[in-house]
Amino acid sequence: MTTLRIQSILFHNELESIKRALSSIRRAADLAIAGGALSRVEVAYGDCSAFPVIGEAEVTRLRQEHAGYFDFDVTFFGGNLGSAKGHNTLLQHAGTDSVLIMNPDVVLAPDALIEMSRPFSQADVGMVEARQLPIEHPKAYDPLTGETPWATTACALIPRRVFDQVGHFDNETFFLYCDDVDFSWRVRAAGFRVIYQPTAAVFHDKRLSESGGWLPGGAEKYYSAEAALLLSYKWSREDITRQLIRQWQDLGIDYLNKAIAEFKRREAANSLPQRLDPEHKVAQFIDGFYAHHRFVI
Amino acid sequence: MKHYDNPFYADNVYGHVIELIQRFASERAGEVHLDIGCGFARIAEPVRDIANLSYIGFDLDAQAVASLNERGFEAAVLDLQEQAEVILEKINAAVGGRRVASISLVDVLEHLANHAPLMSAVREMARKSDAVVIVSVPNFAHRDVGFKLAFGRLDIRSEGLLDHTHLHTFTDEILKGFLSEHGLYIVDRHDVVLERSDQFFPATHPALSPATPLGAVLRSLRSGADDTSTVNQLVVACLPGPRSAPRYLATEAAVAEKRPFLSVVTRTQGRRHTCLRDVLLSLTAQTCDDFELIVVGHRLNRDEQLLVERLIEDTPEHLRSRVRLIRVERGNRTAPLNEGFSAARGRYVAILDDDDIPMAHWVETFKDLEEKSPGCVLRAVAVKQVCAEAQTAFGLVSAPLTVSGFINEFPGKFDWLQNLRVNQTPPIALAFPRSAFEDLKIRFDESLTTTEDWDFLMRTASVCGVASSPAVTCIYRWWKGAESSRSVHPQDEWRANHQKIWDKLDELPVVLPAGTSRQLRALMDHHDHLARALAEAESALGRKRSIPLPPDAEPARFELQQLLDSTSWRISAPLRACSRALRRTPRPILDPSTMPLDAVEQAVREIRASTSWRITAPLRKVRDLVAH
Numbered sequence: 001m002t003t004l005r006i007q008s009i010l011f012h013n014e015l016e017s018i019k020r021a022l023s024s025i026r027r028a029a030d031l032a033i034a035g036g037a038l039s040r041v042e043v044a045y046g047d048c049s050a051f052p053v054i055g056e057a058e059v060t061r062l063r064q065e066h067a068g069y070f071d072f073d074v075t076f077f078g079g080n081l082g083s084a085k086g087h088n089t090l091l092q093h094a095g096t097d098s099v100l101i102m103n104p105d106v107v108l109a110p111d112a113l114i115e116m117s118r119p120f121s122q123a124d125v126g127m128v129e130a131r132q133l134p135i136e137h138p139k140a141y142d143p144l145t146g147e148t149p150w151a152t153t154a155c156a157l158i159p160r161r162v163f164d165q166v167g168h169f170d171n172e173t174f175f176l177y178c179d180d181v182d183f184s185w186r187v188r189a190a191g192f193r194v195i196y197q198p199t200a201a202v203f204h205d206k207r208l209s210e211s212g213g214w215l216p217g218g219a220e221k222y223y224s225a226e227a228a229l230l231l232s233y234k235w236s237r238e239d240i241t242r243q244l245i246r247q248w249q250d251l252g253i254d255y256l257n258k259a260i261a262e263f264k265r266r267e268a269a270n271s272l273p274q275r276l277d278p279e280h281k282v283a284q285f286i287d288g289f290y291a292h293h294r295f296v297i
Numbered sequence: 298m299k300h301y302d303n304p305f306y307a308d309n310v311y312g313h314v315i316e317l318i319q320r321f322a323s324e325r326a327g328e329v330h331l332d333i334g335c336g337f338a339r340i341a342e343p344v345r346d347i348a349n350l351s352y353i354g355f356d357l358d359a360q361a362v363a364s365l366n367e368r369g370f371e372a373a374v375l376d377l378q379e380q381a382e383v384i385l386e387k388i389n390a391a392v393g394g395r396r397v398a399s400i401s402l403v404d405v406l407e408h409l410a411n412h413a414p415l416m417s418a419v420r421e422m423a424r425k426s427d428a429v430v431i432v433s434v435p436n437f438a439h440r441d442v443g444f445k446l447a448f449g450r451l452d453i454r455s456e457g458l459l460d461h462t463h464l465h466t467f468t469d470e471i472l473k474g475f476l477s478e479h480g481l482y483i484v485d486r487h488d489v490v491l492e493r494s495d496q497f498f499p500a501t502h503p504a505l506s507p508a509t510p511l512g513a514v515l516r517s518l519r520s521g522a523d524d525t526s527t528v529n530q531l532v533v534a535c536l537p538g539p540r541s542a543p544r545y546l547a548t549e550a551a552v553a554e555k556r557p558f559l560s561v562v563t564r565t566q567g568r569r570h571t572c573l574r575d576v577l578l579s580l581t582a583q584t585c586d587d588f589e590l591i592v593v594g595h596r597l598n599r600d601e602q603l604l605v606e607r608l609i610e611d612t613p614e615h616l617r618s619r620v621r622l623i624r625v626e627r628g629n630r631t632a633p634l635n636e637g638f639s640a641a642r643g644r645y646v647a648i649l650d651d652d653d654i655p656m657a658h659w660v661e662t663f664k665d666l667e668e669k670s671p672g673c674v675l676r677a678v679a680v681k682q683v684c685a686e687a688q689t690a691f692g693l694v695s696a697p698l699t700v701s702g703f704i705n706e707f708p709g710k711f712d713w714l715q716n717l718r719v720n721q722t723p724p725i726a727l728a729f730p731r732s733a734f735e736d737l738k739i740r741f742d743e744s745l746t747t748t749e750d751w752d753f754l755m756r757t758a759s760v761c762g763v764a765s766s767p768a769v770t771c772i773y774r775w776w777k778g779a780e781s782s783r784s785v786h787p788q789d790e791w792r793a794n795h796q797k798i799w800d801k802l803d804e805l806p807v808v809l810p811a812g813t814s815r816q817l818r819a820l821m822d823h824h825d826h827l828a829r830a831l832a833e834a835e836s837a838l839g840r841k842r843s844i845p846l847p848p849d850a851e852p853a854r855f856e857l858q859q860l861l862d863s864t865s866w867r868i869s870a871p872l873r874a875c876s877r878a879l880r881r882t883p884r885p886i887l888d889p890s891t892m893p894l895d896a897v898e899q900a901v902r903e904i905r906a907s908t909s910w911r912i913t914a915p916l917r918k919v920r921d922l923v924a925h
Contacts, residue, residue: 196689198689
């Protein structure tokens with residue numbers, strides 16, 4: 001049977017939301033172990049915050065509270081490593097058969113771990129993504145096979161063997177955002193399938209504006225823009241990279257200018273990523289997204 | 298104790314007491330009836346002659362007792378404030394070993410300072426002989442009392458509902474509690490109903506008069522709350538049983554009880570596994586956990602029930618401990634709502650159907666609204682999203698597949714006038730004060746098969762008002778290709794329910810929220826402006842020359858064209874424009890050259906019969922006179 005590590009990167013998260021997530025992990029782990037899908041679960045948090053989100057005493061208390069359901073540990077990094085590097089740092093100590101990468105405030109449905117494990121009955125499945133509530137990710141997936149171009153690490157399950165073959169997240173290129181897109185495409189380039197599993201539900205607290213629109217935060221805007229330039233370059237679509245730069249540089253928007261400046265800095269320093277997929281067999285760049293989208297948010 | 302000499306009538310309290318005695322003692326002819334606090338004993342003769350029982354009266358007043366003796370009835374002096382043993386001894390002495398069929402306390406209890414000894418003795422007598430106890434008391438909750446009291450007026454009188462000698466007040470609930478505290482339980486009743494009690498004065502008091510808006514609203518709400526709004530005297534038949542705790546203790550316990558803020562009522566038919574799981578997951582993730590969940594399983598078969606129970610059992614313990622499953626086997630989709638609301642313990646109740654999704658701050662937003670506007674209906678904003686179902690190769694069941702972005706079609710604030718025409722709030726975006734359901738007895742209309750939530754909202758909003766938050770807190774799923782209320786119920790049924798709700802709204806007196814007068818004035822101004830603009834446009838069109846007809850066209854076509862071109866028809870165009878605007882009907886297109894002949898002939902008949910043609914007849918007469 002499979003052992004599982006669930007790992008998340010903390011960055012000034014609310015303690016109550018973390019506790020809610022841990023309660024849901026406890027129940028999901030309990031059912032998965034009782035159902036034979038898993039044999040052991042551990043939860044590892046890496047804290048990128050300026051000060052520990054969970055104090056030592058609270059870590060001890062949580063460890064005791066959930067003893068018997070999962071092992072629990074928190075590593076305080078003492079600095080903001082970013083998502084990709086944070087996960088990679090934790091992965092160095094991961095010895096389980098599978099790793100669930102997820103946001104620390106994600107609440108699992110009781111059967112989420114069981115459902116996410118199901119596609120791995122087929123050996124060519126390399127990554128499984130859960131369906132998010134209340135706002136489902138709009139990217140398309142094959143309604144029969146569940147195949148999707150990439151999986152978001154808001155909640156994605158990856159076998160250890162896939163990490164061994166494909167490598168970890170590209171933290172040299174990506175700080176926050178698109179590290180999961182890049183990883184997914186590398187998984188697919190290695191011959192694995194990325195599966196969207198709608199029966200595996202998780203709740204990810206996202207909200208809308210009063211007019212029903214998406215509410216990206218400042219960090220999301222900047223890092224998404226930076227990642228868009230780097231991702232398109234890395235995946236051999238420099239035409240898109242240059243087009244974005246041309247479009248953005250006249251807009252006078254600070255975070256876009258900052259993203260352009262960072263790209264150019266790396267270009268000048270010859271530290272842009274090595275290019276992949278020169279024949280464009282894996283990566284998709286469609287209307288500003290990295291897959292076809294079923295709908296627009 | 299004061300005595301009241303009112304005659305016996307079949308339809309007054311005495312007649313109703315006799316009726317109840319007959320219902321229970323009809324097969325005990327020859328046994329004894331005890332009339333305690335009998336006064337002038339106007340039921341003595343009917344007890345003997347109608348109920349066929351031997352009458353014994355008891356009263357403190359020796360003269361009343363003597364009067365009864367002179368009429369040929371047994372009677373004894375009895376102080377109702379004596380100790381129970383003394384009362385029992387005196388009654389037993391009068392009964393002399395005979396079997397007692399019935400006991401009456403007619404308008405006695407409200408005059409006594411201490412009830413316990415008398416009630417103990419009565420219960421003992423009733424138990425010993427399997428006797429029925431008939432009790433009557435005035436009803437303090439008659440609407441005439443309450444409506445005036447709401448405006449600071451309580452008219453104590455020499456007799457009647459607010460007799461100056463009354464030491465206790467009774468409502469139906471108080472009477473039930475009082476009786477059970479003394480070991481008596483109501484098994485039948487025959488209340489005396491009076492549309493206008495002795496408290497119906499002054500007749501022009503706006504709260505009393507049924508002709509005033511205030512009076513109409515108060516009557517409408519009061520009659521819905523319970524069945525006693527016009528009960529003048531509560532007349533009940535009781536049988537003995539165990540004594541219960543004093544009522545006031547139950548009231549104190551209810552006041553002190555810690556209730557959750559919100560009861561969430563989720564209807565399910567157990568057919569959508571994944572959707573119900575999504576609902577439970579969304580509730581697990583709420584930022585505020587001050588709620589309970591009532592899952593109402595409607596007509597579940599055994600497998601469906603097991604599935605629902607399994608889904609509940611799977612939830613984390615902190616949610617599971619707050620979930621109850623109740624099963625409803627009756628009615629249409631509306632019945633589970635009434636059952637769910639009845640079972641609710643929260644201060645507020647929200648409807649979360651098993652195919653919609655609350656966001657993490659759904660409960661929290663309602664709670665914030667309650668703090669600012671307690672007692673109001675609470676409203677946040679839902680966005681609509683179209684969903685289908687899909688089942689991939691790795692799924693044992695189908696799961697929701699979102700196919701649209703967020704459709705923001707519900708306004709950010711509740712507008713009472715707009716909601717008169719059509720519902721603008723899906724039920725997931727609302728939380729209702731439970732008191733409206735429990736205390737005002739506002740219920741879901743189970744004759745409605747759809748839009749039951751809109752009907753309930755309007756009736757509740759009319760009395761509670763609505764507090765709105767512009768925050769988007771939930772997703773209202775619109776199902777494509779899967780079973781939903783829209784697929785199960787045809788359009789005609791939706792329209793019929795819609796009309797029924799309009800008809801109900803038209804019949805109800807309503808209290809309009811503040812600001813509605815301004816809205817109505819603006820609407821009427823806008824209407825007048827549109828009517829004038831339309832009339833001017835009609836008039837301009839009327840002055841245009843029509844296209845010439847071919848020479849061989851039918852005579853009817855020429856006739857219609859002449860009518861349409863006539864001064865009478867053109868000059869009366871504004872009148873027809875206003876009429877169409879009020880009726881919201883479009884302007885008919887009348888073209889004599891292209892209409893079918895039978896339509897042309899019909900149009901000619903209608904024009905000649907129309908109001909426009911008739912009222913312009915004098916003009917044609919004048920024209921004809923001038924022409925000749």
